[in-house]
Amino acid sequence: MKYTDEEIIKKFSNVDYDKAGYKQQAIFAKVSQKVAARRTNSMKKYKIIAAAAVIALIAVPAVLLTNRAKYQDIVAEKVKIVEEETITTITPEKEQIAEQNLSASFDGSKALTDTSSMADSFASEELYVSTQKQKVAGTAALQDLTRSARYSRVGKASMASASFARPSTWSSANTESSYIARTASVRWAEPEMQLSQDTKAYNENGFKKALLEPLSTFSADVDTASYNMLKEQINRGWSIQKEGVRTEAIINNFAYDYPAPTGSDPISINIEYATAPWNEKSQLVKIGVKAKEIDRSELPQSNLVFLIDVSGSMRDSNRLPLVKQAFKMLLDQLDKDDIVSIVTYASGTDVRLNGVKAKNKEKIIEAIDSLRASGSTSGEAGLKLAYKVAKENFIRKGNNRIIIASDGDFNVGSSRIGDLEKQVSEAKESGVFISALGFGMGNYRDNMMETIADKGNGNYAYINDLKAAQKALVQEFGGTMFTVAKDTKFQVEFNPAVVEEYRLIGYEKRLLNNEDFNDDTKDAGEIGAGHTVTVIYEIRPVGSGEKMDIDPLKYGKTEFTNKDEVLTVKMRYKDPDGDTSKLISKTLKKADFKTFDKASTDFRFASAAAAFGQLLRDSQYLNGFTAKQIADIASKAKGVDESGDRAEFVKMVRTYNDTPKKAKNAEDIAYFD
Amino acid sequence: MNFEQVYNAYFKRIYSYIRARITSEAQADDIACEFWQKVFEKQSSFDESKGNIEQWLFTIARNQVNSHFRLYYIKNFFSMTDKEEVFSSKEKQPLDKLDEEEELKQLNAALEALNQKERDLISLKFFSSLNNREIAKITSLSESNVGTIINRAINKIKTILEDL
DSSP: OOOOHHHHHHHHHHOOTTTTSHHHHHHHHHHHHHHHHHHHHHHHHHHHHHHHHHHHHHHHHHHHHSOHHHHHHHHHHHHHHHHHHHHHHSOHHHHHHHHHHHHHHHHHHHHHSOOOHHHHHHHHHHHHHHHHHHHHHHHHHHHHHHHHHHHOTTHHHHHHHHHHHHHHHHHHHHHSOHHHHHHHHHHHHHHHHSOOTTSOOOOOOOOEETTTOOEEEEEOOOOOHHHHHHHHHHHTTOOOOGGGOOHHHHHHTSOOOOOOOOTTOSEEEEEEEEEETTEEEEEEEEEEEEEOOOOGGGOOOEEEEEEEEOSGGGGSTTSHHHHHHHHHHHHHHSOTTOEEEEEEESSSEEEEEEEEETTOHHHHHHHHHTOOOOSOOOHHHHHHHHHHHHHHTOOTTSEEEEEEEEOSOOOSSSOSHHHHHHHHHHHHTTTOEEEEEEEOSSSOOHHHHHHHHHHTTOOEEEEOSHHHHHIIIIITHHHHHOEEEEEEEEEEEEOTTTEEEEEEESOGGGBOOGGGGGOTTSOOEEEETTOEEEEEEEEEETTOOOOOSSOOOSSOOOOOSOTTEEEEEEEEEEOTTOSSOEEEEEEEEGGGOBOGGGSOHHHHHHHHHHHHHHHHTTOTTSTTOOHHHHHHHHHHTOOSOTTSHHHHHHHHHHHHHHSOOSOSOHHHHHHTO | OOHHHHHHHHHHHHHHHHHHHOSOHHHHHHHHHHHHHHHHHHGGGOOGGGSOHHHHHHHHHHHHHHHHHHHHHHTTOOOTTTTGGGGTTGGGSOGGGHHHHHHHHHHHHHHHHSOHHHHHHHIIIIISOOOHHHHHHHHTOOHHHHHHHHHHHHHHHHHHHHHO
16 A cells, blocks of 8 residues: 555544543643652651751760760660661561552552553562662661761761661652652662673584594583573563573473383483474484483482571572472472481571471471571581581482572682582582572572582572472472482584584583593583483584585595494483493484474474574574574474473563564664763 | 643643654653653743743653663663553454554554654654754754654655555
């Protein structure tokens, strides 16, 4: 249809955003409400200043008269009261009440406007952000005040004004305009978005020439923590920290249907081979490993030490309260004869429970419920104590394990990763394994938690909500807890007669030297009961016509053997209590090749997951493959998807696709300056 | 100045401007709210000798919207309501309103495709009924420049609507 200028202009003038004048009334009501609220607030501020001045006038001479020691006691007490108050001031109940107040205050305008339910969730989100902001600001101000109170003579007065001031800032948090709250959320969300500096940057694996480097060696990995963090970042619309994206974690987050191992081996190897979705000239090889399932009644007895971080940083609702719920879930999974201990650490360390049988559930729950967050974080001492408790309750041939729950912020003692690493690997020799559960998003140190689990022969999971807790501690209970193969290493040998170049997708931080494969002293990944590990290679076959990254060789032409084979996968693993490794292997034949459409749903889904990881990491090998294409492939390859994880992935990729990445163009940004 | 009088006289034009620049209704409402609050607080600083009230109001409104976008782009902050909001009230609409909905949807798609400068000028011209000279004053662009950009934007919209 063709339009004239006049028709376009007419279209514009036909638009009436506020036909009935509802908006005009509603917004007027809101504005008057806010203007009024602001006035009362400033009145309150004057009152507080006046009160503080009066107190200062009375308090200063009083302080001068009293002796110093007595004064210090008073201040210390006051400081304690105020500190406790801050901790309890903003409780979930209060947040809820405030939320109700807020929505009530909007009711009037809501009746007039067509506010959708979206607006409600928005209001509560803003409220959450502004209370967070108040919390942070309040704590910081309080710290300043307590510090000055300890040394200053007018301390008492300023303490008093601090406790007066809080309720007023609280109420202003409710009445501040939502726009201010929104801009505040931008400001406050920023530090949260940044992963810790300890998250080391690394580059994606490039193509290697099969003739030059036929071997590719790496350690098996089943951690999915990075996936949960990613999900949270995308769903909140934050920019993605590409350093934190681990493609193998995305691929391995999903259940793939591999046949269980038969015979004496605890693991089976399954290979599938088809065209790459993002480049029809190259091919993907998917290697799937499945660990045997363990019948729950056959599970060895457990000796679990919950090492819980109760430092001040754990106070947030998605930290300690979630830890408590997660451990209660885990408790339900335990056998009555399993042994549970609880060790906590903050400024000091404490054994809350020592070797209590799981059948005394109430006692354990009571201990969990009594945990409160405060103080600094002495992770090192906590870990030492936990190992001591674990050894006291050691069960021979049992599952002796410390489960550490923390935001990973070890700010006292040996907080550098290297020291901690050494400590954990030394302690591991004693037969106590360690699993890590990461909580919280802000100062959550990804690298730290991963290192602890890695060196301690355990695995780790990032837990951001109850669903993740459910997945890690209930659904995959066996996997998180019971290692069926330890120090599992992969070595793939490519046949240069068939494969020109290959590249390993993901596993960048898991690469091993080729000679490490047969070296049993080299530590590697663990595979838990029922778990699967999936690895994807992209290969450029000989004669594909694709431009290779490495020039053809002029010398050293060799006669190839076994021209019908593409590659051989070799795996080494140790039994959980063994020291010598066992070898299993499987060969992929050229004849097993399929086109992408003919490949299994598992294959297609896994390649979508791999593509998404690479997309987020700005991979140079995707050929402009888009998030939309990825979502389309994934949504057609959902398969049975009992857990709904695959559907959730599709939704997440679509959300990512719809999120504006940056300004449409540079001109737009410049226009606002 | 009498706040209530100014409010009633200019509400519709200012509101249309904000809505035309910001696709999300909820966000536009918030900004409108913030805008009028600002006007209320600043009313004493309005100086008639420096320009008329219309110019004053639109300058504040533009700044309000621009600072919203500036934060939006710099922090890459993503609001869940941004895209779907426009169509979310569909089921509440009676059938005869669907055509209008469709029309609005198309128009929004066209506005989205413009760059911010073009969208700003189009919003000022057609949604707030300012003429080129007034727009030139508010945006500190030359009058002929304003005309060129608006022409270009209309042509852009034409091709987009034709493609739909």
